[in-house]
Amino acid sequence: xxxxxxxxxxxxxxxxxxxxxxxxxxxxxxxxxxxxxxxxxxxxxxxxxxxxxxxxxxxxxxxxxxxxxxxxxxxxxxxxxxxxxxxxxxxxxxxxxxxxxxxxxxxxxxxxxxxxxxxxxxxxxxxxxxxxxxxxxxxxxxxxxxxxxxxxxxxxxxxxxxxxxxxxxxxxxxxxxxxxxxxxxxxxxxxxxxxxxxxxxxxxxxxxxxxxxxxxxxxxxxxxxxxxxxxxxxxxxxxxxxxxxxxxxxxxxxxxxxxxxxxxxxxxxxxxxxxxxxxxxxxxxxxxxxxxxxxxxxxxxxxxxxxxxxxxxxxxxxxxxxxxxxxxxxxxxxxxxxxxxxxxxxxxxxxxxxxxxxxxxxxxxxxxxxxxxxxxxxxxxxxxxxxxxxxxxxxxxxxxxxxxxxxxxxxxxxxxxxxxxxxxxxxxxxx
Amino acid sequence: xxxxxxxxxxxxxxxxxxxxxxxxxxxxxxxxxxxxxxxxxxxxxxxxxxxxxxxxxxxxxxxxxxxxxxxxxxxxxxxxxxxxxxxxxxxxxxxxxxxxxxxxxxxxxxxxxxxxxxxxxxxxxxxxxxxxxxxxxxxxxxxxxxxxxxxxxxxxxxxxxxxxxxxxxxxxxxxxxxxxxxxxxxxxxxxxxxxxxxxxxxxxxxxxxxxxxxxxxxxxxxxxxxxxxxxxxxxxxxxxxxxxxxxxxxxxxxxxxxxxxxxxxxxxxxxxxxxxxxxxxxxxxxxxxxxxxxxxxxxxxxxxxxxxxxxxxxxxxxxxxxxxxxxxxxxxxxxxxxxxxxxxxxxxxxxxxxxxxxxxxxxxxxxxxxxxxxxxxxxxxxxxxxxxxxxxxxxxxxxxxxxxxxxxxxxxxxxxxxxxxxxxxxxxxxx
Numbered sequence: 001x002x003x004x005x006x007x008x009x010x011x012x013x014x015x016x017x018x019x020x021x022x023x024x025x026x027x028x029x030x031x032x033x034x035x036x037x038x039x040x041x042x043x044x045x046x047x048x049x050x051x052x053x054x055x056x057x058x059x060x061x062x063x064x065x066x067x068x069x070x071x072x073x074x075x076x077x078x079x080x081x082x083x084x085x086x087x088x089x090x091x092x093x094x095x096x097x098x099x100x101x102x103x104x105x106x107x108x109x110x111x112x113x114x115x116x117x118x119x120x121x122x123x124x125x126x127x128x129x130x131x132x133x134x135x136x137x138x139x140x141x142x143x144x145x146x147x148x149x150x151x152x153x154x155x156x157x158x159x160x161x162x163x164x165x166x167x168x169x170x171x172x173x174x175x176x177x178x179x180x181x182x183x184x185x186x187x188x189x190x191x192x193x194x195x196x197x198x199x200x201x202x203x204x205x206x207x208x209x210x211x212x213x214x215x216x217x218x219x220x221x222x223x224x225x226x227x228x229x230x231x232x233x234x235x236x237x238x239x240x241x242x243x244x245x246x247x248x249x250x251x252x253x254x255x256x257x258x259x260x261x262x263x264x265x266x267x268x269x270x271x272x273x274x275x276x277x278x279x280x281x282x283x284x285x286x287x288x289x290x291x292x293x294x295x296x297x298x299x300x301x302x303x304x305x306x307x308x309x310x311x312x313x314x315x316x317x318x319x320x321x322x323x324x325x326x327x328x329x330x331x332x333x334x335x336x337x338x339x340x341x342x343x344x345x346x347x348x349x350x351x352x353x354x355x356x357x358x359x360x361x362x363x364x365x366x367x368x369x370x371x372x373x374x375x376x377x378x379x380x381x382x383x384x385x386x387x388x389x390x391x392x393x394x395x396x397x398x399x400x401x402x403x404x405x406x407x408x409x410x411x412x413x414x415x416x417x418x419x420x421x422x423x424x425x426x427x428x429x430x431x
Numbered sequence: 432x433x434x435x436x437x438x439x440x441x442x443x444x445x446x447x448x449x450x451x452x453x454x455x456x457x458x459x460x461x462x463x464x465x466x467x468x469x470x471x472x473x474x475x476x477x478x479x480x481x482x483x484x485x486x487x488x489x490x491x492x493x494x495x496x497x498x499x500x501x502x503x504x505x506x507x508x509x510x511x512x513x514x515x516x517x518x519x520x521x522x523x524x525x526x527x528x529x530x531x532x533x534x535x536x537x538x539x540x541x542x543x544x545x546x547x548x549x550x551x552x553x554x555x556x557x558x559x560x561x562x563x564x565x566x567x568x569x570x571x572x573x574x575x576x577x578x579x580x581x582x583x584x585x586x587x588x589x590x591x592x593x594x595x596x597x598x599x600x601x602x603x604x605x606x607x608x609x610x611x612x613x614x615x616x617x618x619x620x621x622x623x624x625x626x627x628x629x630x631x632x633x634x635x636x637x638x639x640x641x642x643x644x645x646x647x648x649x650x651x652x653x654x655x656x657x658x659x660x661x662x663x664x665x666x667x668x669x670x671x672x673x674x675x676x677x678x679x680x681x682x683x684x685x686x687x688x689x690x691x692x693x694x695x696x697x698x699x700x701x702x703x704x705x706x707x708x709x710x711x712x713x714x715x716x717x718x719x720x721x722x723x724x725x726x727x728x729x730x731x732x733x734x735x736x737x738x739x740x741x742x743x744x745x746x747x748x749x750x751x752x753x754x755x756x757x758x759x760x761x762x763x764x765x766x767x768x769x770x771x772x773x774x775x776x777x778x779x780x781x782x783x784x785x786x787x788x789x790x791x792x793x794x795x796x797x798x799x800x801x802x803x804x805x806x807x808x809x810x811x812x813x814x815x816x817x818x819x820x821x822x823x824x825x826x827x828x829x830x831x832x833x834x835x836x837x838x839x840x841x842x843x844x845x846x847x848x849x850x851x852x853x854x855x856x857x858x859x860x861x862x
Contacts, residue, residue, distance in 0.1 A: 005580060005629070020661040022626070022823045040629020040660060041580060069823040099822040119623040119815040120822060128627050135583045139573070149436060149472060152566045156853040157588070157636050158601075158651050160860050170589075172603040172613075175642070177860050182603075189853060192550040192862075195453070196559050198436070198471020204635050205588050211606070220589050229471060230451040363528075384550040384862035391530040391551060392453045392500040422587040422620060429591050429608050431623075431815035 001073060007041035009076045009086045016091060019044075019072045022123075023064050023099075033061055037072060037088065042257075045079075046072055048090035061093045066105075067123070069096040111415075118422055119431050129258035130411050130418055133251060137407055138203070140250035141224055144243045145201050150226060153193035153200035155186025157207075160381060170209045170219075182207035185400060188330070188385050190227035191361065194396055195388060201226040203403075213426055215415040216303070216353055218404060220424040227398035233332075233342040233360040236397035237318055240346060240356050241276050243401075244316065248273045251410050264412040271314040272349060280321040281340075284309055300326045307351045316355070320344040329371045331359040344399075352409035358399025365389035432504065438472035440507045440517045447522060450475075450503045453554075454495050454530075464492055468503060468519070473688075476510075477503055479521035492524045497536075498554070500527040542846075549853055550862050560689035561842050561849055564682060568838055569634070571681035572655055575674045576632050581657060584624035584631035586617025588638075591812060601640045601650075613638035616831060619761070619816050621658035622792065625827055626819060632657040634834075644857055646846040647734070647784055649835060651855040658829035664763075664773040664791040667828035668749055671777060671787050672707050674832075675747065679704045682841050695843040702745040703780060711752040712771075715740055731757045738782045747786070751775040760802045762790040775830075783840035789830025796820035 004017045021039030028034070031050040036043055050058040064070060073092040079085035104120055114121045121127055142152075158180045174180035186202040193200035203224040210217060231239070248269050251259070259266055279287065285297050288305055295305060301319065310317050321334055322343045331341035343359035362368045368389055372379060379386070407419040417423035422431065435448045452470030459465070462481040467474055481489040495501060504523040510516035535551055545552045552558055573583075589611045605611035617633040624631035634655040641648060662670070679700050682690070690697055710718065716728050719736055726736060732750065741748050752765055753774045762772035774790035793799045799820055803810060810817070838850040848854035853862065 020825070021629075022825075040625065040627065067823040069825045097820075097824040102822050117815075119818060120626075122623060122627040131584065131624075131628060132582060134585075138583055139577070142570070142573075146570070151563060152569055153562065153852050154565075154636070154653060156651060156855060158638070158855050158860060160862075170603050170605075172601050174601075174860055175640070175857050177858070180860055189862075192553060193562075193852065194471065195551075196471065196553040197562060198452075205585070207589070209606075220587060222585060381861075384548075387550060389528075391533050392498040393528040394451070394453075394500045421584050421624065424587060424589050426606050427608070429589060429605050429611055430812075431591075431620075 005041040006037070006039045006044045009042075009044060009088075013076050013078065013086070016073060016075050019074070019088070021070070021072075023066060023068045023070065024125075025066065026064050028062050033058065033090075035061075035064070035072075035090075037070075044076075044086060044088050046074060046088040046090050048093060052091065053093065057093060060095060063098065064093075064095055065099050065102065067099040067102045067120075069099075070094060071096065111417075115417065115423070115428055116430065122421060125261050127418065129255075129261040130407065130413060131421065132258050133255050133262075133411050134403075134407050134419060136251055136254050137247055137410060138222075138403065140247045141243065141401065141403075142203065143250075144246045145199075145224075145226060148199070148239065148242075150199040150201050150228070151193075151197045153190060153197060153202055154204060155183065155189035155202040155225070157183045157205070159183050168208045168210045170207050184208055185223060186225045187227065187398060187400065188382075190225050190398060191385070191388055191396065194227050194229040194394075195392060199226070199228040199231075211426055214303075215417075216405070216408075218416055218420065218423055218425060221416075221420065222403035223400055224403060225398060225400045227361075227396060229394050229396045231360075231397045232395050233320070233344075233397060236358055236360060236399060237278075237320065237344050240344070240358060240399050241318075244276075244346070244355070244406075245273050247406065247410070259411075262411050262413075264410075268314070268350070269410070272316065274315060276315045276346070277313055277317040279309070279317060279319055281319055281323060282321070284319050298323045298325070301345075303353060306347045306353050310347050310349045310351070313349050316349055317347045318344050319347065327359070329375050329377070330361050330368070332362045333367070342397075348405070348409040350409065350412075353405060354402075355405045355409065356399050356401050358397065360395065360397040363389060363393045363395055365393065436472040437468070437470045437475045440473075440475060440519075444507050444509065444517070447504060447506050450505070450519070452501070452503075454497060454499045454501065455556075456497065457495050459493050464489065464521075466492075466495070466503075466521075468501075475507075475517060475519050477505060477519040477521050479524065483522065484524065488524060491526060494529065495524075495526055496530050496533065498530040498533045498551075500530075501525060502527065542848075546848065546854070546859055547861065553852065556692050558849065560686075560692040561838065561844060562852065563689050564686050564693075564842050565834075565838050565850060567682055567685050568678055568841060569653075569834065571678045572674065572832065572834075573634065574681075575677045576630075576655075576657060579630070579670065579673075581630040581632050581659070582624075582628045584621060584628060584633055585635060586614065586620035586633040586656070588614045588636070590614050599639045599641045601638050615639055616654060617656045618658065618829060618831065619813075621656050621829060622816070622819055622827065625658050625660040625825075626823060630657070630659040630662075642857055645734075646848075647836070647839075649847055649851065649854055649856060652847075652851065653834035654831055655834060656829060656831045658827060660825050660827045662791075662828045663826050664751075664775075664828060667789055667791060667830060668709075668751065668775050671775070671789060671830050672749075675707075675777070675786070675837075676704050678837065678841070690842075693842050693844075695841075699745070699781070700841065703747065705746060707746045707777070708744055708748040710740070710748060710750055712750055712754060713752070715750050729754045729756070732776075734784060737778045737784050741778050741780045741782070744780050747780060748778045749775050750778065758790070760806050760808070761792050761799070763793045764798070773828075779836070779840040781840065781843075784836060785833075786836045786840065787830050787832050789828065791826065791828040794820060794824045794826055796824065 025036035334340040346356035456467040765771035777787035
């Protein structure tokens with residue numbers, strides 16, 4: 001008899017097969033037993049008759065509880081009512097381990113209880129669906145980049161210096177070498193990689209020791225940073241848009257069932273796969289002020305501004321050409337206006353906030369040096385970064401995507417903590 | 432005129448194209464200028480005639496130095512002597528930035544100098560080749576797992592507990608929650624994931640604060656951990672073997688040029704793509720003693736033992752069924768011998784050492800609890816791990832691959848520090 005996964009059930013219609021998994025749900029009705037059976041790949045309804053199993057096995061099977069593990073044998077049959085669905089007509093049941101008092105029931109649980117039981121909560125259908133979409137989003141990003149000439153270039157986590165400020169860094173003692181910091185972004189290291197490989201990206205965990213407690217913040221999250229030689233501002237945004245639209249198409253193509261479980265409106269996602277809206281930062285401020293905001297030119301945008309900017313927009317909105325004083329030291333000045341930098345943020349629709357930050361990078365040694373001095377940076381610690389402007393400097397650009405932010409949008413998840421297997425937040429490091 | 436990458440040059444034979452990159456090497460001879468030009472994707476010899484460029488531009492081009500950045504236009508032509516190679520017949524040269532006194536020359540540099548200039552060293556042909564093979568190995572592992580029903584399940588880096596011992600952990604303060612530790616392995620977390628997704632893996636950085644200074648150790652390295660429900664010891668090893676053989680085939684198929692640059696013997700890799708050798712730990716000790724070793728039964732294997740065990744073997748060697756006292760608490764006992772566990776290590780040939788460690792896991796609550804008590808582990812901190820044996824426990828197995836170890840073998844690299852963009856070792860955290 002063939003051992004198969006539930007996802008492959010259609011190929012075995014009418015043949016007896018063996019399935020290994022868990023009880024999602026169970027109910028009996030006289031001589032009938034219905035098990036919603038899951039094996040990680042999918043779910044199926046299994047139907048057992050007392051007459052087929054015999055009294056003893058039927059009674060044993062009735063004792064199965066939520067989340068008990070079991071091996072089923074049976075014959076897949078087309079579901080009588082639902083097109084494309086299958087049922088298993090059970091020929092044998094081997095309970096493996098009976099789960100007693102599974103803590104997560106159908107009733108509502110508070111977030112703290114669920115997070116403390118995250119190791120079990122991930123079995124719930126919505127969490128299963130989100131984690132599968134996470135996998136799909138991750139590889140859609142990799143596939144797009146690989147197809148566009150980018151090479152994976154893993155930047156280090158343990159760093160002797162800070163990419164953006166030092167107040168939100170986790171630090172630790174590194175042997176006799178002094179303090180080390182957990183990376184907040186691999187970007188600066190990626191800039192070295194383009195000089196070898198042309199186009200590179202990293203995709204790994206980054207860390208921010210921020211004492212913020214919002215539904216959009218994690219202290220440990222996954223970030224993809226991409227960097228490309230000889231790519232300037234406009235092409236940089238074109239790559240970002242191409243990538244995000246590819247992610248949308250891939251999720252729609254591969255995660256139909258998962259989006260269904262999450263009750264995510266697929267038309268809303270489909271509608272975002274058209275050219276994105278573009279505004280300069282100046283235009284964004286004007287737009288906000290016209291709608292009653294008192295925000296001043298030159299100011300950074302807050303979460304509420306992002307919501308207002310995308311309200312009613314089916315597509316993400318690029319905000320480009322930012323005032324230099326509110327952006328990082330490495331961004332290149334706009335040749336048309338020395339007060340601006342060639343940076344862009346991409347704001348997701350539906351209030352999901354910023355999903356990309358990118359910019360063309362300053363490639364002139366003296367200009368960069370001046371900017372770093374003005375910010376009182378430790379020039380010796382960053383000499384390697386300055387070196388890139390001494391030995392074959394080229395125009396180049398890059399951007400970073402927050403994986404979990406993108407997943408909240410794709411899945412329509414309210415709180416970012418559900419988009420990663422084990423979320424780390426200010427008050428949460430267990431399990 | 433089309434902007435192209437060097438790797439695509441063959442498609443543009445006879446058409447004028449534009450290339451953007453760097454000078455790998457340059458020499459002039461009277462009216463001729465030869466530039467070895469690289470753009471990250473590949474290299475090409477560009478040939479310029481004084482007559483074509485004009486005196487002024489020709490002289491400017493002659494001032495180009497090693498690693499200067501430039502844009503070339505020219506017409507790709509078949510190389511006169513080397514089959515399959517192309518040359519660029521230059522029509523125009525635009526130097527972008529002249530690199531002065533590039534620090535890395537042809538002469539031998541010591542490892543400390545090269546590591547301090549790692550941001551530049553990665554441009555060297557061998558480093559470029561290793562980094563490209565790293566990319567290929569990474570995605571070969573992902574592809575194999577994705578094709579075999581595994582889902583990516585990123586385990587956390589910041590953990591409240593230690594997977595294997597506490598002496599080699601990096602620790603840091605986590606807000607008001609006490610100490611957190613950088614993960615040494617995601618395995619325990621992956622065991623939660625199989626109960627949701629069936630088969631899972633993570634693939635990210637892990638950390639060991641080991642004060643060892645060998646050519647096989649990094650303090651930060653990349654690890655793939657895989658875990659599968661309802662997979663037992665024999666199938667676990669079959670998956671490992673299938674995966675490693677797929678990696679070998681993929682590297683041979685995709686990295687011919689890179690292996691050539693590294694002078695890696697492809698026949699040696701090809702010869703490893705056959706069934707691997709298998710020995711029990713007992714047999715391994717016997718084998719070593721027959722060859723003059725004084726190692727005792729029940730002992731762990733050292734680096735020298737690994738070399739002796741694989742000497743003359745074209746294939747990796749599995750060592751399975753280890754004495755329980757020298758393996759981790761979570762490994763399942765061998766039903767045929769209670770003193771052994773169903774663990775396996777995979778030792779690469781040619782002295783490259785251990786590349787995989789795996790085992791079937793203990794799935795019985797009481798047995799695991801007993802083992803954890805015997806090791807005086809903090810049961811409360813690991814309650815979530817014990818829970819997995821209470822709520823639908825299933826037989827399951829998994830394994831971990833050290834990415835950099837595998838790359839040293841594939842590339843034939845002597846020291847592991849060259850297999851990661853920015854190596855972290857006991858005395859090295861810069862750049």
